Amino acid sequence: ALRMTQPAAVLSVFAMLLHTTFGESGCTSADGDGTLGDDEPDNFDIDCFSQLEIKDSFSSLTCNFTELPPYNTNYTLSLCTEEDNNYACSNMKKQEDAFFSQFNDILSNRDVCMYSEMKRRVCRRVVVTDIVKPEVPFDINITYEREANEYLIRYCTPHSRKKYLKDKLVHQVAYRQKEGTWKTIESPYLQIKLLGKNLENEALYEVKVRSQPNGNYFKGTWSEWSASKSFRTAREQHATETYSSVVMVIPSILGFMLSVVMIALIVVFWENRIKPAVWPNLPDHKKTLEQLCKKPKNNFDTSFNPESFGYVHIHKVDGLWAKAELENFLQPSAAPETSLPEKFRSGSDLKTIPAAADNNNLPLPVSCAGVWPAEALHRLLGPSQCADTEGSCSSSTYEVCHGTRVPLHSDGSNLPPTRPLDPSGLLHPEPLNDDSVSQMLPNGDMRSPNNEEAYVTMSNFYKIQ
Amino acid sequence: NPAFFRSTLPVLPLLLVLSPVNSSSCAMENKTTEIRVKYENILSHDINELVNMSAENRDRCCRNKNKENIKVFFCNDTEEIESLQSMACNMLRFFNKQRISKAFRRKAAFVSCGTLQVLQCKCERPKKEK
Numbered sequence: 032a033l034r035m036t037q038p039a040a041v042l043s044v045f046a047m048l049l050h051t052t053f054g055e056s057g058c059t060s061a062d063g064d065g066t067l068g069d070d071e072p073d074n075f076d077i078d079c080f081s082q083l084e085i086k087d088s089f090s091s092l093t094c095n096f097t098e099l100p101p102y103n104t105n106y107t108l109s110l111c112t113e114e115d116n117n118y119a120c121s122n123m124k125k126q127e128d129a130f131f132s133q134f135n136d137i138l139s140n141r142d143v144c145m146y147s148e149m150k151r152r153v154c155r156r157v158v159v160t161d162i163v164k165p166e167v168p169f170d171i172n173i174t175y176e177r178e179a180n181e182y183l184i185r186y187c188t189p190h191s192r193k194k195y196l197k198d199k200l201v202h203q204v205a206y207r208q209k210e211g212t213w214k215t216i217e218s219p220y221l222q223i224k225l226l227g228k229n230l231e232n233e234a235l236y237e238v239k240v241r242s243q244p245n246g247n248y249f250k251g252t253w254s255e256w257s258a259s260k261s262f263r264t265a266r267e268q269h270a271t272e273t274y275s276s277v278v279m280v281i282p283s284i285l286g287f288m289l290s291v292v293m294i295a296l297i298v299v300f301w302e303n304r305i306k307p308a309v310w311p312n313l314p315d316h317k318k319t320l321e322q323l324c325k326k327p328k329n330n331f332d333t334s335f336n337p338e339s340f341g342y343v344h345i346h347k348v349d350g351l352w353a354k355a356e357l358e359n360f361l362q363p364s365a366a367p368e369t370s371l372p373e374k375f376r377s378g379s380d381l382k383t384i385p386a387a388a389d390n391n392n393l394p395l396p397v398s399c400a401g402v403w404p405a406e407a408l409h410r411l412l413g414p415s416q417c418a419d420t421e422g423s424c425s426s427s428t429y430e431v432c433h434g435t436r437v438p439l440h441s442d443g444s445n446l447p448p449t450r451p452l453d454p455s456g457l458l459h460p461e462p463l464n465d466d467s468v469s470q471m472l473p474n475g476d477m478r479s480p481n482n483e484e485a486y487v488t489m490s491n492f493y494k495i496q
Numbered sequence: 497n498p499a500f501f502r503s504t505l506p507v508l509p510l511l512l513v514l515s516p517v518n519s520s521s522c523a524m525e526n527k528t529t530e531i532r533v534k535y536e537n538i539l540s541h542d543i544n545e546l547v548n549m550s551a552e553n554r555d556r557c558c559r560n561k562n563k564e565n566i567k568v569f570f571c572n573d574t575e576e577i578e579s580l581q582s583m584a585c586n587m588l589r590f591f592n593k594q595r596i597s598k599a600f601r602r603k604a605a606f607v608s609c610g611t612l613q614v615l616q617c618k619c620e621r622p623k624k625e626k
Contacts, residue, residue, distance in 0.1 A: 135606060138538060138613040160538075194541035248537040 077108070079143060079157055080164040080252060084193045090137050092159065095129040106147040111154065112139050120144060137195075163251030165190060165200055165242040171260040173238065180227035182264070186240045186257065187221065201245045203253070206238045219245065232267045522577050523616035531577075534614045542610060546603050577615055584611040585619035 079094035094108055108130040111120035123130035123143075134141075137159045144154035170187040184204060190196040204223050207213045208231065216223055230236065239259040244251045297305065584607075591604045612618065 136609065136613070138534060138610050194545075195538065199537075248533055 077143060077145075077155065080162045081137075081157075081159045082164055082166065083137065083159075083195045083249075084190075085166075086133070088135055089133045090135070090159065092123070092132045092134070092141070092143075092157070093126075093129050094123065094143055106145055109144045109146060110134070111142045111144050112136075113142075160248065161250045163196070163244050163249045165196060165244065165251070165254040167255045168202065168240040168242055168257045171238060171240060171257060173260060173262045175227075175262075175265060177265070180265075182225040182227065182230070182262070183222060184225065184238055185222040188242055190242075191221075196244065196249060199245050199247060199249055200242045202240055202242050204238060204240050205256075206236055209235045209237065227264065230264050232264055234264050235261060236264065237261050522581060531614055539607070539610050539614060542603065542607050546600075546607050549600050549603055577617075580611055581615055581617040581619070584608040584615075584617075588619065 076097040077094045078097050079092055081090060081092050083090045085091045092110060108123045109120040110123055110132045111118050113119070121132060121134075123132040125131075141157050141159060142154040143157050144152050146152055166189045168186045168188045172185045174183040174185070175181075176183060184206075186202070186204075188200065188202070190200060198219075201217055201219050202221070203215050203217045205213045205215045206225065216225075237259050238261075240257045241254045243253045587604055587608045591601050
């Protein structure tokens with residue numbers, strides 16, 4: 032039994048020691064208290080602020096006394112952290128009236144302890160993330176937007192390149208007219224706009240910026256003010272200027288659209304309308320002549336009524352000319368109805384003259400304004416004709432117009448009444464009286480007053496066209 | 497009977513030794529909101545930096561393909577806090593043994609200690625393997 036009790040006692044003591052020293056870590060671990068029990072929780076007035084990532088990954092803590100300790104009192108400030116029931120402290124460096132310390136860990140709860148000759152140690156708990164003071168903004172840039180009449184103010188902050196306070200700050204922009212009252216605007220962004228209508232024209236303004244944690248997790252105080260920047264506002268923008276700009280813009284747009292439309296129309300109608308009007312094609316002689324030589328239509332209006340040609344001047348035929356005509360007439364020739372082009376005939380009005388080998392039945396050649404000599408006509412018409420109309424024979428003038436033998440006397444008494452022209456100027460064919468035809472042709476041959484020889488008048492051209 | 501006390505006296509220290517230490521139950525067991533806030537605003541940035549630094553030393557880390565080293569960084573379901581504690585402590589022990597750059601070791605230690613700080617945990621002594 033004694034042998035059992037001795038190892039048990041040693042084992043129990045050893046277990047006690049192990050239990051108290053149990054746990055292995057090189058890290059700090061905080062329990063609920065943080066301060067040593069034997070410290071007197073005496074208050075001392077200090078004001079501290081932290082700056083995160085002030086240099087690389089190090090953060091800093093700066094403290095100063097709001098109420099200076101009594102003169103001739105040596106005191107030091109230390110930044111302490113509890114680690115496994117041990118209080119690890121590091122002295123803060125004194126910089127003028129402030130105490131400064133750097134560290135990496137911002138999660139651990141820290142204590143600022145004052146060591147003085149009077150008291151051993153006095154500590155105060157500080158939460159590093161609740162007393163954050165951001166760094167000062169910089170690089171203020173002011174741009175005037177004339178169209179909107181606004182002033183765009185942009186600035187930068189060092190925390191944009193760091194990890195903890197990026198996009199977790201609120202910025203305050205202060206502006207004033209020279210020697211005037213400061214006005215402030217807050218924004219979470221790195222730019223704001225000042226309306227020109229809220230500012231005086233042609234005045235000198237001053238702008239400065241500062242930052243603060245937005246309070247979502249990090250809390251703290253405002254940073255120091257940035258360096259101020261001055262700018263001068265523009266002169267008053269008159270309504271006429273805006274109006275003139277609008278007046279310039281609208282016609283420019285309309286002109287551009289009109290030019291686009293014109294170009295499109297030109298492209299579309301160039302071949303069909305514009306080019307033929309501007310650059311007409313030269314007439315082709317061959318085609319033009321072909322058109323002129325076209326045959327008239329079937330219902331082409333012609334007239335063999337001598338009264339229709341009352342306006343035509345009838346000239347006396349010379350002897351030679353008449354002789355040449357007579358020779359041509361006496362010689363056998365092709366039927367005029369076949370030589371004449373068809374378009375000079377009228378289907379119903381013109382009566383075809385039968386072709387005959389007999390000289391008496393030879394059709395008269397087409398002749399205009401010709402007067403047959405008496406001998407030739409007498410040979411053709413016979414003596415009876417002359418016996419009846421002796422007076423007419425003696426005058427021996429026959430006017431043959433367009434193949435129609437109409438005896439004309441010198442006194443003109445037997446002249447048939449002139450047939451008035453149609454309003455269109457065309458001569459319509461009119462059948463001759465049968466009596467006049469029988470007198471003219473005693474041999475009984477009926478000759479149609481509507482000869483197949485067609486008159487070619489200017490009206491034909493109109494028809495052809 | 498004096499023999500009774502003498503026989504039962506070692507039991508109490510033995511119970512103290514055998515009783516579970518409060519290292520597996522971290523103080524922030526039921527404070528998930530506070531854990532999440534600290535992770536989002538502080539710890540996540542340092543973890544991202546550590547990941548970027550690990551990418552630079554990727555070849556060196558992957559050479560050691562010991563399965564035992566992989567096991568220590570697993571996360572068990574429904575035991576997130578305990579797993580995080582285990583990972584943080586293992587990371588401290590692991591990187592102390594590896595031949596890596598000082599900056600990387602410092603960052604790894606910072607992440608490990610930050611994790612333990614957020615969870616308010618401590619590391620256990622490594623148990624000797626049989």
